[in-house]
Amino acid sequence: MEEGYLLSSQINVLGLQVRTMKYLEYNDQSYVIGGDSKGNIIIVSIKAGKFKHIKNCNVCSNTITSMEFLASSEFYDKPSIVIGDRNGLVQFFSVSSLVNKEITPKKVFEISQFNDCICNLKSTKDGKIIFDSWDLKTRIYSKSGKYIEMSQGVYAAWCSKEDSKGQIISGCADGSLKIWSSDGKLIQTIEHAHKESVRDILLYKNSKNEEIILSIGNDGVLNEWVFTSHDTLQQNRSVTVTISYIYSFVIANNNVIIGSEDKVLYNVDLIQFEVIDIIPIGSVVWATQIMPNGNIIAGCDDGSIRSFTLHADEKASDQEHEAYLHYLKKLEINPSHFRGIPLDDIPYQPDDNCPRGYFCPIRCKKGIALMIQNRGYKKWVCVGKSIIEQRKKDPHGREYDTSFTILIGDDSLTMYVRFEDTAEENADTFCKDHNLGPRDRNEIIEFLNENFKVDQLGKTQKRKAVTVERSGSFKYCYYGLAETQGMRSYMQDACCEVEYENGTAFFGVFDGHGSEVPAIYAAEQMPSIVEKNEMDLEKSFKEIDSKMIQFEICGTTAAVALIKDDFLFVGNLGDSRVVLCRENPIRMTVDHKAEDPEEANYIREHGGTVTQGKVSGLLAVSRSLGDSILLKYANHNPHLSQMKLITGDRILIACDGLFDVYSDEEASNDVRKATDPLSAAIQLRDDALFRGSGDNISVMVIFIK
Known part of the structure; x- marks a missing residue:
């Protein structure tokens, strides 16, 4: 009989996102130690399969992005936990001080000379530390302060792992894998190992005692790699697990358990190399760990840590299972798998021929329910509902x-x-x-x-739904863009990103109305106009406005950002926004709405009317590009602002499809929690859709280097 994982225990650690996690045993006691999005180390003990929260310790001011457990090392001869954070700080803490509820954490070592996000931390066989950073480097670091540096080129280093020969295998944001000698010399590069960033790397020995490498990427793919007789790495097998991001994985019981943005764990059989089961979680899974008895631990975005077991004597009570399934059923989710499928094509009952490893949508009273076949429960399990906007x-x-x-x-x-x-x-x-x-x-x-x-x-x-995702790196920043036409049957947004020869970067979001043409025209023309006007945004807005008089009964908003040296220059017309995502977010733009008293007075003073909050009863935004039929009434002067940037600043540019359902503070918090700009943009776009935004949604996120 097929056995599947069932809930064993769960605990919420004060509602904080669990971003990284390690299982360890110390003094005959089992622990889970996690790191969250607020700089807290979370300590949880495990006894008879059940969790008990010991304490949270705040050790930094930002997200703990990576973690490693060292039984002993050259940095500290006793057990320690090593953490890396978003600002590039690496800290070592004694385990004895962490697991003792009565004392504060004891820091035993620190690496503070780097200032970019630490994406990954691993240890080497000889007690050194390997870490990967957004400053494009992978480093092997010794206690003496000496380090070997491996440059990944123009893309961020995401992950690395030492193999049995002492070589370093690293994964990069451009989807490549690289093999390095122990002294930092590049041996081999595999371009396009993944279509997007390589998220993590694992090594294991197969039944023939051959070393096998596994990699996961933001493309949702699990790849298997082997060394040839010539000691070069080549792909052996590949499986697309999901079309969403996957963040973490572990090997358990001849299976690979993968944590995903789909709010589930995927179970991939290592022999068949295919998804054989989905374990419902109910939250984005950032971190996964395996216990010696084969139990799986998931660290989740909702601040929970959950464990799942194959052992009947360790499963949760029937009452706990009933409550858990009820919790899953109430979730509102909308996985990317089903965007664009007409409602009429979705059945009212699950398809028994739907293979394990796939979501099965069914129609329900208010929209779509998402079902999975789960081995543990041996039945169809509802993992959330997507509410469909009524026509x-x-x-x-x-x-x-x-x-x-x-x-x-x-x-x-x-x-x-x-x-x-x-x-x-x-x-x-x-x-x-x-x-x-x-x-x-x-x-x-x-x-x-x-x-x-x-x-x-x-x-x-x-018609097909328009969905766009792209990312890249410029001299001063990284960026990620995510767009969707959403509930609309047409797409009228357009975006652009350009790097000029001097390294200055230009970004723009344009939200069209009446037609998609004005937004597309502005996105195509404005970058060259800005360059011609030597980065003068005021002149550039006047020029693009004069060129768009041709658009009489349609137009577009504009929210643009120019990043030059360490300054941010912003201009906008309409209600698309630019927000500088600091601890206290700064809105760099002004919403130009016809219902605003100052804007309404301008319109009336120039002979126009404001009816039901619209210029001449037609246009809700009081300033725009195009709309020349209203030219004599509307103000076409942009709002301009500027701000000095600091390392680590993050910028959000988005249309009202996002801000109709998000406050600046909420959106800024999500951007500041994210590990990369594309995942931040995708999360905001998708969450806006889930919250019921009925408009096109375009989100651009920029991380300053």
Whole structure:
């Protein structure tokens, strides 16, 4: 009979994100020691399979990103825990001081000469420390202060591991694997080992006593590597575990257990090299560990530590299981696996032919429930529900997709557009509702054809959701971008990122209205205009504005950031924002809304009107690029600001699709917790969608080097 993992124990450690974790045994007692997003070391004891929280110790002011347990080393001849943080500090603490509830942690060594995020910490066989950093280096460090440095080129070093020959295998943010000699000489490079950042590396011996290397990446893939007879590394097997990020993994009972952004653990059989089970967690899994008895421990984003067992005598009580399954069922999630699937294509009952290792969506009363087959529970388990936004209805009770106000003579009339209808059919409905004639009908058809893509009207089934993710590195910063058309049936956002010859970086987010064309035009044209105007944003906004007079009844917001040397220069029109994500976030932009008294007064003083919070009843933002039909009423002067940057600063640029459901403080906190800009952008984008944002969502996150 197939056996599966079941919940054994769980504990919440004061609601803090558990980002890294180690299992250890000390003085005949078992412990889990974790690091969280607030700089706390978390100490939990394990007795008879159950957790007991001992204490939290604050040891730094930012996220603890990596951790290693040393039974003994040249740094300290007794057991110690080594932590690395987001600011590049490496600290050693005696285990005896950590597990004693009555005393403060004893720091026994410190490495403080580096100042970039420590992504990974490992120990070598001779007691040294290997750590990887966002400053593009992997280092082997000795207590004397001497170190061997391995440069990863222009991308951040993410992870490394020493093999049985003393070679160092490292993974990089560009998806490459590299092999180095023990004295830091590059032996081999494997380009595109993963499509995205290599997240972690493990080594193990197979049944033939051959050393096998495993790697996981942000591409959701688990790869297996072997050494050839010529001592070169080559790929042996590969399995796509998920299309989301995977963050950690361990080897347990001839299986690989993988923690993921999907809020589950994936169980990959090492023999078959395929996913054979999904273990429901209910939260993003940042860290995984294995106990000597084969129990799995997961450190989670919701501040919990959970263990799972194959042993019947260690499983949680029936009451605890019932409560846990009820908790999972209530979660609101929306995994990327099912974005863009029409609701009509989703069944009401689970498909028994759905293989293990896959989510199975079913329709429920309010949207979609996500089901998995789980070996432990031997049944379908609900791991959350995705709430689907109900389609809106017009005053006549007809469903519609979008609406806008148009002027017919002296009247402002609201038009309700259905994407399954053609432009002609939409115009006929509108004209019938308002007793309009053929001339008005022809003008409305022309308007619809000009402002909607051809495949948006009358061809609903052929539309595909727009989702964009990309990242990169410039001289002064790293960046990550995540976009989705979300609940909308069209995408009108556009973004750009450019590095000029002098290293200055330009970023922009443009949120279009009336058509996608103005946003695309601004994103394509503004970088070159800024360069031509020698980085003068005020001149550049005036020039791009003059070029966009061609857009009469459509336009775009603009939120742009220029990073030059150690300064941030910002300009904006409309309600897209730039936020400097410090402990107290700084909004560098101003929301230009027609309902704002100062903006409304300007419009009225120049002969315009503000009706229902919109300029002439048409436009909610009071400043924009384009919209030249409103040119004489609207203020087209951008808001400009600047700020001196410091190392480690983070910048968020996003449209109102994010800020409709996120405060600056919430978004800034999530950015500051993230380990890389792309994962931060993706998390904000996806969470905004989960929170019910009904707009296009574009999020750009920048980490200053």
